[in-house]
Structure formats: structure tokens, C-alpha cells
Amino acid sequence: MTSHPTLSLDGKIALVTGGSRGIGAATVRMFAQAGARVAFNYQRAKTAAEQLVQECGADFCHAVEADLTGMANAGPLVRAAVERFGGLDVLVVNHGIWGADDVAIDRMPDEQWRHTLAVNLDSTFALVKHAVAQMKRQARGGHIVLVSSTAGQRGEAFHADYAATKGAIISMTKGLSTELAPDGIYVNCVAPGWVLTDMTAGALDDKPRRAEIFSKIPLGRVAGPEEIAAPILFLCTKHAGFITGEIFNVNGGAVLVG
Numbered sequence: 298m299t300s301h302p303t304l305s306l307d308g309k310i311a312l313v314t315g316g317s318r319g320i321g322a323a324t325v326r327m328f329a330q331a332g333a334r335v336a337f338n339y340q341r342a343k344t345a346a347e348q349l350v351q352e353c354g355a356d357f358c359h360a361v362e363a364d365l366t367g368m369a370n371a372g373p374l375v376r377a378a379v380e381r382f383g384g385l386d387v388l389v390v391n392h393g394i395w396g397a398d399d400v401a402i403d404r405m406p407d408e409q410w411r412h413t414l415a416v417n418l419d420s421t422f423a424l425v426k427h428a429v430a431q432m433k434r435q436a437r438g439g440h441i442v443l444v445s446s447t448a449g450q451r452g453e454a455f456h457a458d459y460a461a462t463k464g465a466i467i468s469m470t471k472g473l474s475t476e477l478a479p480d481g482i483y484v485n486c487v488a489p490g491w492v493l494t495d496m497t498a499g500a501l502d503d504k505p506r507r508a509e510i511f512s513k514i515p516l517g518r519v520a521g522p523e524e525i526a527a528p529i530l531f532l533c534t535k536h537a538g539f540i541t542g543e544i545f546n547v548n549g550g551a552v553l554v555g
Contacts, residue, residue: 304534307332310385312378314365315392317342319494320444323348323526324389326517329353329532333387336378338363365392367415371423373438375431384435387533388428391444393417393462397499399455411457417462425473429482438481440533443470444525445488445544447552463488467544474542483541485532490548491519515550 307337308499311328313323316337322345330334336359336400339346357500359381379385393449394416425441432439448456449463470486491497491510501507501519511517529539530548 302536303554304530304536305331306533308532309333309387310378311335311387311389312375312385312424312428313389313391314374314420315488317346317349317360317379319496320492320529321389321391322487323522324391324529325349326353326356327523327526327530328424328456328533329357331534332380333357336360336361336381338365338374338392340374340552346487347473348457360438365416367419368423371420372427375424379431384440385431386435386437386441387442388424389444389533390421390424390440390490391529393444394421394527395456395459395496396495401455401460402457405458406477413458414462417459418465419452421466421469423459425469429477429480432482433480436518439483440525441473441477441484442484442529442532443484443486444529445470446487447488447490447548448551450488450544464502469543470544472518478541483532483537485537485541485543485545487525487528487545487547488552489520490551493519493521513551513554514548515554518549520547522537 306328311333313321313324315333316325317339325335325337334357337363344353348362350358361377363370394413443466445466446463449467452510453460467486470484475486525547528545
């Protein structure tokens with residue numbers, strides 16, 4: 298009988314941040330379908346989180362309310378995943394904020410800058426710190442996938458705060474991949490472009506702006522959340538066994554022409 302390769306996470310335990318909607322929810326679903334037990338956090342979308350747990354099954358899925366602004370709640374979130382499922386093999390840092398309104402650097406409020414860094418970068422550092430500590434205690438390796446953006450590679454005018462955090466995540470990926478390789482912990486990054494989510498809906502619902510966005514994507518459309526979740530899943534399977542420190546572009550070719 299011919300054997301067909303499958304993207305399996307049988308027996309693995311994962312934590313996905315921002316898992317109640319968009320890319321995060323698609324990732325939770327795919328991980329559960331691949332056999333993983335998945336904890337995820339939500340902040341305000343309690344109903345969506347409960348529906349996702351019901352859809353995937355409480356034996357495979359666990360929702361935790363946690364505000365990931367800054368570093369305070371990262372450790373408790375990691376511990377909640379470990380306490381629920383008995384360990385941690387995969388961390389996917391997916392949560393983040395992006396303001397749909399353009400803000401020139403000379404008009405950007407200091408509070409906006411600090412808040413974007415607190416959500417997008419400070420919490421990422423803390424999550425990785427606590428997850429790595431758990432993975433090292435287990436001594437069985439692990440996978441970390443950080444979600445960046447095309448903005449982290451080429452910048453984004455009028456969104457300096459967002460671009461700075463996403464660029465930092467790319468640098469973290471590269472440095473951590475070599476630091477953690479001796480421990481068998483793989484660290485990779487997925488860099489989406491435009492994706493149809495709640496965060497981008499306002500921009501994409503504006504017809505002139507939508508046309509402008511589409512014109513700059515060689516494939517002529519934006520991604521669906523599942524098209525980002527699938528590469529995240531792949532990077533956590535045995536089929537990515539010789540990949541670490543990679544920035545996986547999933548943006549319809551936009552990063553090449555912007």
C-alpha cells in the first residue's frame with residue numbers, strides 16, 4: 298500500500314495566541330484536526346472562543362482569557378496550557394494589533410507607540426521566555442512559530458509602530474533559532490501580507506483602498522486565514538525537520554514588488 302505524507306501533530310501540545318478569530322482560530326482548527334491538543338487565549342471574544350472549543354472538542358481544545366498587553370500574563374497563560382494538557386511542544390505567537398488609520402510619525406501619540414510595542418513585542422518576548430523554559434524542562438525539543446508581516450521586512454509608511462514590532466520579531470526568529478537549536482527547539486516565522494480578518498476588514502471594506510491593495514499583490518487577492526494557518530502547521534511537523542530560522546513569506550508575492 299502506498300503511504301501518503303500527512304501533516305500530523307499527534308500527541309503534541311500547542312499554545313496559540315489570539316486563537317479565537319482570524320488566523321489564530323484557523324490555526325487552532327488545523328492543529329486539532331492534525332491531532333494536537335491546543336490551548337489558546339482570547340481577550341474579548343468569549344463567545345467565539347467558546348464556539349471554537351465546542352467545534353474542536355473540549356478534549357482537544359482549551360480557551361483561556363488573557364490580555365497580552367505587556368509581559369504580566371504570558372507566564373500564567375503558558376502555565377494554564379501546561380496544567381490543562383500536561384506539557385508544551387508548540388508555541389504559536391499570532392496575536393497583535395495594527396491600526397487601520399494612517400498616522401504620520403510626527404503626529405503619532407507616544408501612547409500609541411508604547412501600546413503597540415507592549416502588545417506586539419513585549420508579550421512575544423515573555424511568551425517565548427516562559428515557553429522555552431517549559432520546553433527545556435521537558436527535554437524533548439519543541440517548535441516556536443512567530444507571526445510577523447511583510448511590514449517587518451520592507452516597512453510600512455504611516456505605521457512605524459507596527460512595522461518596528463514586526464521587524465523585531467524577524468530578528469528574534471533569526472537569533473533564537475541558533476540559540477535554541479542545541480535544545481532541539483525550532484524557531485521559525487510566518488510573514489503574511491494582507492489577510493481577510495477582523496483586523497483588516499475596515500481597510501478592505503473601503504472600495505478604493507481595496508482596489509489599491511489588490512493592485513500591489515501579484516496574485517491579485519488577499520489571503521484567507523487558512524492560507525496562513527497551513528504554513529504554520531507545516532513548520533511544526535516532521536516535514537519541516539531541517540528548517541529553522543526561516544522567514545516564510547505567505548503574501549501572494551507582494552513582498553517582492555512593494
